[in-house]
Amino acid sequence: MGKTLAEKIWSEHIVSSAAGEPDLLYIDLHLIHEVTSPQAFDGLRLANRRVRRADLTIATEDHNVPTLNIDKPIADPVSKLQVDTLRKNCAEFGVRIHSLGDVDQGIVHVVGPQLGITQPGMTIVCGDSHTSTHGAFGALAFGIGTSEVEHVLATQTLPLLRPKTMAINVDGTLKAGVTSKDIILAVIAKIGTGGGQGYILEYRGSAIRALSMEARMTICNMSIEAGARAGLIAPDQTTFDYVKGKPHAPVGADWDAALAYWQTLTTDSDAKFDKEINLNADELAPFVTWGTNPGQGLPLSASIPNPADFTNTEDRGAAERALEYMDLKPGTPLKSIKVDTVFLGSCTNGRIEDLRSAAEVLKGKKIAASLRLLVVPGSARVRLQAESEGLDKVFLDAGAEWRSAGCSMCLGMNPDQLKPGERAASTSNRNFEGRQGKGGRTHLVSPLVAAATALKGTLASPADL
Amino acid sequence: MEKFIKHTGSALPLRRSNVDTDQIIPAVYLKRITKSGFEDGLFAAWRNDPAFELNQPQYKSATVLVAGPDFGTGSSREHAVWALQNYGFKVVLSSRFADIFRGNSQKAGLLTVILPQEEIEKIWKAVEIKPDTQISVDLEAKTVTYDATTLAFAIDDYTRWRLMEGLDDIGLTFTKIDGVTKFEEKRAAFKPKTLPIR
Numbered sequence: 078m079g080k081t082l083a084e085k086i087w088s089e090h091i092v093s094s095a096a097g098e099p100d101l102l103y104i105d106l107h108l109i110h111e112v113t114s115p116q117a118f119d120g121l122r123l124a125n126r127r128v129r130r131a132d133l134t135i136a137t138e139d140h141n142v143p144t145l146n147i148d149k150p151i152a153d154p155v156s157k158l159q160v161d162t163l164r165k166n167c168a169e170f171g172v173r174i175h176s177l178g179d180v181d182q183g184i185v186h187v188v189g190p191q192l193g194i195t196q197p198g199m200t201i202v203c204g205d206s207h208t209s210t211h212g213a214f215g216a217l218a219f220g221i222g223t224s225e226v227e228h229v230l231a232t233q234t235l236p237l238l239r240p241k242t243m244a245i246n247v248d249g250t251l252k253a254g255v256t257s258k259d260i261i262l263a264v265i266a267k268i269g270t271g272g273g274q275g276y277i278l279e280y281r282g283s284a285i286r287a288l289s290m291e292a293r294m295t296i297c298n299m300s301i302e303a304g305a306r307a308g309l310i311a312p313d314q315t316t317f318d319y320v321k322g323k324p325h326a327p328v329g330a331d332w333d334a335a336l337a338y339w340q341t342l343t344t345d346s347d348a349k350f351d352k353e354i355n356l357n358a359d360e361l362a363p364f365v366t367w368g369t370n371p372g373q374g375l376p377l378s379a380s381i382p383n384p385a386d387f388t389n390t391e392d393r394g395a396a397e398r399a400l401e402y403m404d405l406k407p408g409t410p411l412k413s414i415k416v417d418t419v420f421l422g423s424c425t426n427g428r429i430e431d432l433r434s435a436a437e438v439l440k441g442k443k444i445a446a447s448l449r450l451l452v453v454p455g456s457a458r459v460r461l462q463a464e465s466e467g468l469d470k471v472f473l474d475a476g477a478e479w480r481s482a483g484c485s486m487c488l489g490m491n492p493d494q495l496k497p498g499e500r501a502a503s504t505s506n507r508n509f510e511g512r513q514g515k516g517g518r519t520h521l522v523s524p525l526v527a528a529a530t531a532l533k534g535t536l537a538s539p540a541d542l
Numbered sequence: 543m544e545k546f547i548k549h550t551g552s553a554l555p556l557r558r559s560n561v562d563t564d565q566i567i568p569a570v571y572l573k574r575i576t577k578s579g580f581e582d583g584l585f586a587a588w589r590n591d592p593a594f595e596l597n598q599p600q601y602k603s604a605t606v607l608v609a610g611p612d613f614g615t616g617s618s619r620e621h622a623v624w625a626l627q628n629y630g631f632k633v634v635l636s637s638r639f640a641d642i643f644r645g646n647s648q649k650a651g652l653l654t655v656i657l658p659q660e661e662i663e664k665i666w667k668a669v670e671i672k673p674d675t676q677i678s679v680d681l682e683a684k685t686v687t688y689d690a691t692t693l694a695f696a697i698d699d700y701t702r703w704r705l706m707e708g709l710d711d712i713g714l715t716f717t718k719i720d721g722v723t724k725f726e727e728k729r730a731a732f733k734p735k736t737l738p739i740r
Contacts, residue, residue: 092725225649232712236714304641395558
């Protein structure tokens with residue numbers, strides 16, 4: 078029997094395996110940031126260990142960094158200590174770092190692909206659950222905890238039990254105004270936040286093939302929101318074209334060898350997935366979440382559900398609590414919900430195509446008077462690219478704030494936070510209670526819906542304008 | 543890592559599903575660069591509510607957390623595990639754990655035990671009626687015992703052995719490090735390197 082793509086990459090990275098033990102997997106690339114690494118470096122120091130492969134390791138500052146006045150020292154002393162600790166650790170252990178102010182600084186999952194160090198067939202880890210983003214290149218990429226960060230630093234391997242595989246087949250054609258964000262929100266609504274637990278997801282089908290690399294990254298990024306540690310898409314010409322010419326892409330004979338290998342990275346026709354899910358792209362509409370987990374989502378044209386209609390008691394309880402937290406009543410049309418803040422950014426939707434599509438909607442218009450729109454590019458290079466295209470002017474003219482790169486309001490570790498009771502439409506990945514600031518309320522949306530919502534002041538798609 | 547053989551203690555019933563790691567410890571508490579002191583951030587947002595279980599005196603000394611399904615979803619922050627441990631929890635029982643949280647727990651020595659949801663419901667009831675109900679979690683026998691009830695649970699033998707011996711993975715992997723070197727010798731030349739900077 079043939080192998081799935083995930084099984085192929087897995088087998089090719091097994092250093093050793095034994096019955097009744099996890100496989101020891103080789104890690105091709107280790108991405109590091111300031112929040113989940115300090116205790117790992119401490120562990121190395123305590124045990125007098127070194128970083129085994131600094132040349133397969135790279136660090137950037139993203140979670141804590143301010144998006145204003147980045148030329149000044151970080152104001153929050155605790156954030157500053159964490160960032161300074163990363164710089165010190167990288168200097169001590171010889172790890173490449175892109176610090177605040179560096180042209181290659183940015184959200185770790187935006188930086189990897191743009192440097193070309195994210196390539197098909199690799200194993201990629203990072204102490205961040207959205208590492209699944211890199212699966213868009215046909216890489217096996219997943220988030221790890223700090224103990225595992227230390228393990229990878231010390232040994233460049235991880236002991237792991239092999240997950241099962243699940244196919245997410247998305248066939249058909251997306252309607253205008255429907256994006257890859259809507260695909261993944263629909264997937265999560267369908268299988269739930271625990272649906273992918275224990276699986277690696279492979280997104281397949283004609284609708285996936287038709288997506289750009291950046292749109293594919295948005296989908297793989299949110300695999301973790303369906304409970305799956307990793308999600309991937311088989312590489313194709315779109316992938317090869319994207320990687321070619323990037324700073325760390327192979328060149329010459331290496332490119333030819335790499336390409337020949339990458340072209341083998343597909344699920345065999347006779348391979349069997351442990352589970353398959355089907356979605357029709359023709360039927361998808363812009364999606365928005367109404368609750369406090371990413372599975373609580375509906376098409377924008379729908380109304381807030383009634384918890385009493387949920388047959389599963391856990392879902393009912395979760396819906397009741399979510400509506401209380403979100404201050405929403407059953408039956409309320411989603412499009413009537415008034416929004417205070419729109420956040421455009423994050424490792425989910427902070428890349429150049431996301432900014433372009435939002436700018437297209439905003440061009441020549443003004444955002445609603447009562448609302449603030451925060452535009453935070455995913456990396457310093459995305460910011461520069463946007464400025465070279467004049468997108469910054471479009472955003473500023475519309476009344477938005479144009480910020481520097483970082484995770485920003487996606488998780489509110491820096492000063493970019495919602496105030497208690499404030500409601501946001503956000504292109505990020507998590508609508509958890511307090512995720513974007515204590516007491517803040519989040520609706521997850523695509524960049525198109527974010528832009529239209531900013532103009533209208535209530536949840537809206539460009540078609541509603 | 544401390545060895546885990548058996549633990550007996552009282553329990554905290556947490557009747558909520560989908561408790562993500564942002565609830566276990568919000569991001570603003572993640573700025574510490576040590577592995578200790580995270581108990582302040584444990585369930586920080588909910589602790590403002592006097593009715594929240596953790597604020598109720600009868601559950602103050604609980605060391606076994608009995609959680610709803612899909613516990614530990616979301617962010618990979620191991621700080622969630624440290625916050626539970628720093629607070630004093632030794633075991634979490636749930637019908638479903640998120641993969642990364644479970645992995646982190648097993649690395650850090652917090653035992654996560656999967657039981658059917660109907661058994662979780664029964665434990666919730668028993669603890670709510672009698673908060674000092676003692677729950678015994680025996681990793682050697684792979685059982686959870688309270689009152690007259692004994693439940694068996696499954697855990698892979700390797701993880702069980704490692705937790706019972708209190709072994710850290712890195713030390714174990716170093717016993718196989720020659721295999722890693724051999725693997726590296728065969729790696730394709732076209733695989734990218736972060737250094738030198740290009």
